[in-house]
Amino acid sequence: MSAAASSRGGGGLEELTLGHGLRLEDLVDRDALQEVCKSFFALFGIPVRIYAQDGALLADAVQDQAVCQYVQSLREGRAACGATVSAVKSADPGAALEATHPCFTGAVYRIIGIDYDGRRLGRVIVGPFLPADLKEMPRSLLAVDPAIDPVKAKELLPKMPRVRPETVTRIGRHLQSVLDLILFSGHRALLTSQMHLASVKESYRELQEQNSKLSESYERLKELDRLKSNFLATVSHELRTPLTSILGYSEMLAEGIGGELQGEQLEFVQTIREKGEQLLALIKSLLDQSKLESGTMSFKMANVALGEVLDQVGSTLLPSAKKKGVLLEIAVAPRLPTIRGDAERLRQIFLNLAENAVKFTPTGGSVRLIAATDSSGSEPEDDVGYVLFASRPTSVIVRVEDAGIGIPEAERAKVFDAFYQVDGSSTREHGGTGLGLSIVKRLVEMHGGTITVDQNREQRTPVVDAQGRRMPGAVFTVRFPLS
C-alpha cells in the first residue's frame, strides 16, 4: 500500500489524489480571489475577507465604516475594536457551515466556512453590517469608551450597510458555491499538472531503463563481433598454410617434376590446382574482410588514374567475357582527374564489381564500365561566388552496368552486408561467398567514397530470359569525392 508506493517516489501524488494536505492557497489564484471579493463588495457594499485555514489573509475588499473610524480614534474604543476583530478572525463555524459574531456597535460579522471534499480549507468573513431588525443604538457602543459622543455615534452608526440576516445567509450560500467551483477547477488543474509531471518522469525512467538495456546488448554484440573477426582471421591464416603446400605440390606434379603424367592424371591434378586457387581466393577475401573490420588493412596512397585501373580490369576479364558471349565496354571521360587512393585496392574494387557483372549477364548482353566527373553538390546557383565554382567537378563517378537479373529494391541495402546473397540459389548457380560486395563497400569507404546500387535503366540492348521476361539489369555507382 502506501509504503510500496512511496518507495517509488510517488508519495506526493498519492497525497494529492487522496485529498490529504490540500490547501486553499494551492487551489486558487489569489488575484482571482481578490477579484471575487471586489465584485462582491461592489454588489452588496458589505466588507468581505477570505482567510486560509491557518489564518493567513488571502483576499479582501474592505472599506472602513464611518462609525468604526470614529471608535478607532478613541483610545479604549480602538482596543475594544481590535479585540472584536481578532475574535472574529479566530472564530470557527465548526461543523455548521456558518456562524455569526456580534460587535459592540450592534453590527455583526458572518463567518462562513470554506469546505472542499469534506475538509475545512478556510473561511470567509462578511461584515460588519447592521442586522435589518436592529431598532436602536445598543448601550455597549456608548459604554466602550468614556470619551464617546452619543450624538456623533448615533449619527454615524446608520451609515453602516443594513442587511436582513436571511439575505446574508443566501449571499453566503452563493459565495460558497462559487468558491466550491473555483476550488474544484483549481484542484483539477493541480491534479492534471502533477499527474502530467509524474507521467513524464515515469516515462523518462522507463526510457532510461530501456536505454541501458539497449546499450548493454549493444556492447555484448560488439564483443561477439570482435570475437567473430578474430576467429575469421585465425582460421583463414591456419587454412592458408596447408593450402599453399597443396597448391605447390600439385603444381610440381602438373609440371612433371614427380614423373610424366598421362592424359586423365594431368587433368585431375589441374582440377585440384584450380579448386585450390579458388579456395585460396576465398580465404584471401575472408582475411581482407577481417582486416577491414579490425581496421588493420594497410593502404599505399598515391594519385591514381582510374582510366588505367579500368583498362587493367578490362584486359583481365576480356577472355572470360568473350568465352561467355558478353560484350565488355569501357568508357572513360577525357581528362578525368586522378583520385587519392591505393591502386591495387581500387583494382580489387572494380575487378570484383565487373566480375560480378559478367557473371550475372547472360549471353548476348553487355557490361559497361563508365568513368566520368560529376559536379553535383557544388555551390548552389544563388550562392555567393557561384560564377567561380560552377561546373567544378566535385567527384569522380564510376558506373558498372550489367544486363543481369537485377536486384529487387528491398534487397539493395542488404547486398553490401557480409555473407548476404539475394537468393540462396544463386550461390549454387553463380558461385561466390557473399563476401565480395561487403569488401568492396568497405574498400570504397576507406577511400572516402560511397557505393550504391540501382536498376540499370540505361540498357541499350535489353536481354530477355528463357521465359521472355526482360532482364532489369543492375548498376553499381561508385563515387569518389575530389578534394
Added chain:
Amino acid sequence: MQLDFAARELTIKLVYYGPALSGKTTNLQAMHKLTSEGSHGRLMTLETRDDRTLFFDLLPLAVKAEGDLSLRIKLFTVPGQVIHASTRRLVLQGADGVAFIADSQLAEAENNRVSFLDLRQNLKDNGLDLKKMPVVIQFNKRDLPGDTIRGDDEIADLARHGREPVYKAVATRGDGVIETFLGLVAMTWSRLDTDHNFSKKFNIRSDSFVASLARQLGITGDPQRLIDASVGTDPRAATRRMESSR
C-alpha cells in the same frame, strides 16, 4: 489506504481498471447518479479532446460509517489506451482494491486479456501482488446483441473456475454497477480489517459495515443480496482465498 487515527478518518482507494472503452468512466458516472447527493463529491474527469480519459476520473465518496469512523472512498479510473502505461502505474499506486471492467464483446476478448496482464504487471511494479489484492471482475455491455458478446452460461462457467467474484453489468443503465462496487468494498474492507484490526480499533461491527455504508450512500435494496449477485466465486469465499494466500 490512509488512516488519520486522531480524526478517526479512513481513506480507501479503489481503482477501476480495464481496456479502452470498456466503461470504466461510465461506472463512475453511474455511481455518481446512484448515490445520494450528500455522500459524493463532484465527478472529476481529466479527459482529452476526444472524450477519452487522459489521466483518470475521480469520484470521491464520504460517509460516517459505524462507530463514528469517517470513511472516504476514492474511486479512480485509469486510461485504457495502451500508450498511457505510465499513467496507469501511477494511478494504481496505493490502490486498496481493483474492479476490472471487461468488455463483454467477443471481439474485445483479447484486449481484456492484454489489459489484465498489464494490471498484473503494473501491480507488480508497484510492489503489489494481484493474488493478494481484492479484485472483482465486471463483464460490462450485457445489453449488446447476443451473438456479439460472451454468453451468460459461458461467463458463469468460466467464473466458477476463477478465483474472484464476477458481476454482469450494463453500466450505461446503471445495472450491476452498485453490485460491483459493493462486492469490491466488502472484499477490501475485509482485507483491511484483517490487516489492521479496524473493527476493534474503531468499535465497528464488521459484519454490518458494508450494509451501513450502503445505507449511508443512499443505496436501496438489500446490500448482501446485491453483493451476492456475482456469478462464480462469491465475495466471501474469494476473500477467504485471498487471505489464505497471504
